Amino acid sequence: MELPRTPSLRLDGRRALVTGAGRGIGLACAAALAQAGAHVVLAARTTSEIDEVAGSIRRDGGTAESITLDITDINAATDAIAGLEAFDILVNNAGTNRPVTFLDVTVEDFDYVVGLNLRAAFFVAQTVARRMVESGKRGSIINVSSDMGLVGGPNRTVYCSTKHGMEGMTKAMAIDLGPHGVRVNTICPTFIETPLARRFLANEAVRSWVLGRIKLGRIGQVEDLMGAVVFLASDASSLMTGSAMVVDGGWAAD
Numbered sequence: 001m002e003l004p005r006t007p008s009l010r011l012d013g014r015r016a017l018v019t020g021a022g023r024g025i026g027l028a029c030a031a032a033l034a035q036a037g038a039h040v041v042l043a044a045r046t047t048s049e050i051d052e053v054a055g056s057i058r059r060d061g062g063t064a065e066s067i068t069l070d071i072t073d074i075n076a077a078t079d080a081i082a083g084l085e086a087f088d089i090l091v092n093n094a095g096t097n098r099p100v101t102f103l104d105v106t107v108e109d110f111d112y113v114v115g116l117n118l119r120a121a122f123f124v125a126q127t128v129a130r131r132m133v134e135s136g137k138r139g140s141i142i143n144v145s146s147d148m149g150l151v152g153g154p155n156r157t158v159y160c161s162t163k164h165g166m167e168g169m170t171k172a173m174a175i176d177l178g179p180h181g182v183r184v185n186t187i188c189p190t191f192i193e194t195p196l197a198r199r200f201l202a203n204e205a206v207r208s209w210v211l212g213r214i215k216l217g218r219i220g221q222v223e224d225l226m227g228a229v230v231f232l233a234s235d236a237s238s239l240m241t242g243s244a245m246v247v248d249g250g251w252a253a254d
């Protein structure tokens with residue numbers, strides 16, 4: 001008998017855009033996609049960081065280029081992205097957090113976090129999706145959400161608003177883009193040791209709260225997300241859209 005074959009996890013010949021690729025989770029996603037054969041375009045505001053990552057990917061045998069973008073400058077960023085050759089893969093990753101209790105959230109904090117995590121992510125995805133549809137690419141959009149997109153957390157009303165919003169946006173995008181063959185999913189990581197999270201984890205009370213919630217008893221590392229991003233980008237997940245891939249060590253299990 002002819003056995004069914006596992007669909008390929010290779011991404012040779014595909015083009016990927018990764019926002020926030022200068023450090024942390026975005027850097028690891030860019031490396032993972034390049035190691036799977038994709039040509040990766042790295043976007044962030046700090047040119048020196050994305051240039052360094054692109055150089056390391058090339059030295060490692062991959063292909064990569066960088067583009068300096070502030071994605072909260074919606075018109076400039078979307079014009080720049082629309083001017084590039086269409087992408088097969090988007091990792092919509094740039095995001096931030098300003099943890100503060102609900103009673104103390106300012107309008108400035110709210111606008112800053114929503115402006116990046118939701119507003120900018122929405123229009124980056126729209127621009128990339130338009131080009132995918134125009135060029136007939138059956139692409140994969142991966143929105144980097146959080147376990148805080150599934151549950152609440154202390155000092156995280158604004159962050160949870162953005163990540164729950166991203167979960168809803170993903171499901172609704174999947175409905176609109178499904179007929180075009182474009183898939184949209186989220187990755188929901190727990191706390192991952194990155195420059196952003198290290199700032200919070202330096203606080204012993206936060207670290208022990210986090211370790212108490214992660215059933216596997218350890219903080220995540222960026223490597224924990226690399227298989228998930230390649231899977232969602234590849235043909236191995238070709239019937240998956242409107243879903244969340246939860247990589248949270250069991251945080252949201254109870």
Ligand SMILES: NC(=O)c1ccc[n+]([C@@H]2O[C@H](COP(=O)([O-])OP(=O)(O)OC[C@H]3O[C@@H](n4cnc5c(N)ncnc54)[C@H](OP(=O)(O)O)[C@@H]3O)[C@@H](O)[C@H]2O)c1
Nearest residue numbers: 020022023024025044045046070071095191192194196197
């Ligand atoms: N780390 C965690 O524990 C964790 C857990 C769950 C979800 N997440 C999510 O994962 C994503 C990445 O987090 P991270 O921890 O890797 O963050 P990070 O270490 O702070 O890195 C963020 C990246 O985004 C870029 N960025 C920030 N503002 C930008 C802007 N306006 N335009 C373009 N790029 C911008 C940064 O570069 P520049 O500053 O140079 O622009 C940097 O490359 C976020 O969406 C976050 O919510 C993180």
